[in-house]
Amino acid sequence: TRRITVRDITVAKERGEKWPMLTAYDAMTASVFDEAGIPVMLVGDSAGNVHLGYETTVPVTLDEMTMLSAAVVRGTSRALIVGDLPFGSYQEGPVQALRSATRLVKEAGVGAVKLEGGERSHGQIELLVQSGIPVMAHIGLTPQSVNSMGYRVQGRGEEAAQQLLRDAKAVQDAGAFAVVLELVPAELAAEVTRVLHIPTVGIGAGAETDAQVLVGTDMLGLTGGKMPRFVKQYADLRQVMGSAAKAFAEDVVGGTFPLEEHSVH
Ligand code: KIV
Numbered sequence: 001t002r003r004i005t006v007r008d009i010t011v012a013k014e015r016g017e018k019w020p021m022l023t024a025y026d027a028m029t030a031s032v033f034d035e036a037g038i039p040v041m042l043v044g045d046s047a048g049n050v051h052l053g054y055e056t057t058v059p060v061t062l063d064e065m066t067m068l069s070a071a072v073v074r075g076t077s078r079a080l081i082v083g084d085l086p087f088g089s090y091q092e093g094p095v096q097a098l099r100s101a102t103r104l105v106k107e108a109g110v111g112a113v114k115l116e117g118g119e120r121s122h123g124q125i126e127l128l129v130q131s132g133i134p135v136m137a138h139i140g141l142t143p144q145s146v147n148s149m150g151y152r153v154q155g156r157g158e159e160a161a162q163q164l165l166r167d168a169k170a171v172q173d174a175g176a177f178a179v180v181l182e183l184v185p186a187e188l189a190a191e192v193t194r195v196l197h198i199p200t201v202g203i204g205a206g207a208e209t210d211a212q213v214l215v216g217t218d219m220l221g222l223t224g225g226k227m228p229r230f231v232k233q234y235a236d237l238r239q240v241m242g243s244a245a246k247a248f249a250e251d252v253v254g255g256t257f258p259l260e261e262h263s264v265h
């Protein structure tokens with residue numbers, strides 16, 4: 001079996017097919033999602049919050065993203081793997097973006113990269129695409145800009161809605177193969193999805209986008225803490241893992257593990 005390509009993603013929109021995307025940060029989890037048939041996996045810089053213990057995505061480095069992306073590529077054989085460019089690795093301009101994206105492609109083996117920003121990232125997207133690196137764009141709430149925009153719904157009000165539409169068209173013009181819409185009103189996300197010929201990938205953007213993405217550990221109920229309204233939890237892995245750890249601890253303290261069957265002589 002071959003890997004899914006950006007061409008397959010383009011064809012899916014032409015056929016009106018919806019598709020799921022999950023984030024993954026390690027080979028083991030990625031292999032589970034791959035076997036489950038998840039066609040596109042994002043090695044998101046949300047790794048900063050959920051995998052590396054930072055407060056935001058801002059401190060995540062390109063070295064970290066390269067290491068995590070390489071692990072996800074190694075753990076999968078079918079999914080298209082998209083590597084997130086972290087804050088500071090593309091804001092200087094197109095040439096810096098190309099240098100950073102090249103590392104994710106060559107060292108980690110990702111099939112595409114993602115970066116944040118609409119009109120402001122047009123030049124970066126254009127050079128990467130011209131250089132043969134498929135780009136997934138990301139507009140609406142862009143967490144790398146938390147220090148200037150906070151974590152608020154984007155695109156509310158006529159002026160902000162017009163800006164979001166301009167951003168969406170800008171990334172499509174620049175050659176992005178898909179665009180993430182994060183935390184934007186459902187009606188606006190639906191309009192963007194109708195207007196664009198590239199697929200929209202929604203997170204907190206209603207039901208009308210072409211694809212949906214969730215942070216893998218949020219969906220699994222593993223992340224912990226308060227979940228945003230847009231997350232649906234499909235499992236309670238935090239509870240499952242916690243009780244397993246407690247049971248192991250009780251066995252050790254009580255002398256009921258290991259047993260004869262776990263011992264060698
Ligand atoms: O880093 C991430 O997980 C993301 C998705 C939420 C789109 O950018």
Ligand code: NA
Nearest residue numbers: 044045046084
């Ligand atoms: Na991200």
